[in-house]
Amino acid sequence: MPALLEIKNVVKNYDGKTPVLEGVSLELNRGEVIVLIGPSGCGKSTLLRCINGLEAIQGGEICLEGKAIDYNKKDLTGLRQKIGMVFQSYELFPHMTILDNIILAPTKVAGVNKERAKKEAMELLNKVGLAHKAKAYPRELSGGQKQRVAIVRALAMHPEILLFDEVTAALDPEMVREVLDVMLDLAKQGSTMIIVTHEMQFAEAVADRVYFLDKGNIVETGRPKSFFSAPKTERARQFLNIFEFESIKDEKEEYNI
Numbered sequence: 001m002p003a004l005l006e007i008k009n010v011v012k013n014y015d016g017k018t019p020v021l022e023g024v025s026l027e028l029n030r031g032e033v034i035v036l037i038g039p040s041g042c043g044k045s046t047l048l049r050c051i052n053g054l055e056a057i058q059g060g061e062i063c064l065e066g067k068a069i070d071y072n073k074k075d076l077t078g079l080r081q082k083i084g085m086v087f088q089s090y091e092l093f094p095h096m097t098i099l100d101n102i103i104l105a106p107t108k109v110a111g112v113n114k115e116r117a118k119k120e121a122m123e124l125l126n127k128v129g130l131a132h133k134a135k136a137y138p139r140e141l142s143g144g145q146k147q148r149v150a151i152v153r154a155l156a157m158h159p160e161i162l163l164f165d166e167v168t169a170a171l172d173p174e175m176v177r178e179v180l181d182v183m184l185d186l187a188k189q190g191s192t193m194i195i196v197t198h199e200m201q202f203a204e205a206v207a208d209r210v211y212f213l214d215k216g217n218i219v220e221t222g223r224p225k226s227f228f229s230a231p232k233t234e235r236a237r238q239f240l241n242i243f244e245f246e247s248i249k250d251e252k253e254e255y256n257i
């Protein structure tokens with residue numbers, strides 16, 4: 001059986017010549033969590049954006065459930081229902097309540113009946129500890145709370161795959177953990193995810209496999225334990241050295257690694 005998502009030799013450039021992805025391949029199985037790490041500008045966001053059709057690709061192919069995605073198709077709504085994405089900036093509609101933000105796509109795009117969508121939104125909000133904010137507006141929430149709502153909004157569409165692009169990067173440090181915990185819970189419940197993060201200890205805790213990307217190429221991939229304790233390539237070693245591993249030890253205990 002093919003993997004749920006197969007990325008085969010994907011080539012991407014923005015200007016018709018300089019490749020930003022130089023033939024990237026990756027496989028994601030159902031229930032698996034892949035963490036994508038690498039230096040700034042290496043192509044992590046680009047890869048995620050290609051996967052859910054926000055960017056066209058110039059070479060290779062991306063298959064979902066064994067079928068190549070046709071990125072030339074105008075309407076990629078169906079694809080985006082199957083592949084949800086959460087961004088660094090939560091992009092909630094400011095004039096709508098939290099509940100209305102969450103039920104918007106299920107009711108307007110997926111055709112779910114409003115009452116059912118509301119009921120499910122409340123269940124999801126409850127899971128992330130935010131049921132009491134259902135009637136609030138985004139401006140009344142903290143950054144961490146808004147990001148948890150953005151995750152709930154993606155979950156409300158029942159995607160097969162969730163993509164996370166540095167969702168904690170813009171948050172104050174004290175709010176990072178509450179968002180990472182939601183993602184750890186999703187991983188435990190068997191969600192299929194690709195996560196781009198600079199939180200290395202979280203990456204080690206949540207990943208089934210780590211992919212290290214540099215200058216548009218996958219340089220190394222491995223199980224998180226071996227990747228973080230003994231990276232095989234010099235480039236990955238250099239990259240990991242930037243993060244102060246000593247200060248991370250305590251947090252590792254916190255994450256039960």
Ligand SMILES: Nc1ncnc2c1ncn2[C@@H]1O[C@H](COP(=O)(O)OP(=O)(O)OP(=O)(O)O)[C@@H](O)[C@H]1O
Pocket residue numbers: 014020038039040041042043044045046047
């Ligand atoms: N819309 C765009 N138009 C032109 N070039 C782009 C565009 N988006 C990204 N790039 C370029 O593509 C390369 C990869 O960018 P990308 O945003 O994918 O990196 P990244 O790994 O996500 O970096 P970061 O960790 O800083 O978020 C960079 O050189 C960037 O300047």
Ligand SMILES: [Mg+2]
Pocket residue numbers: 044045046165166
């Ligand atoms: Mg990025």
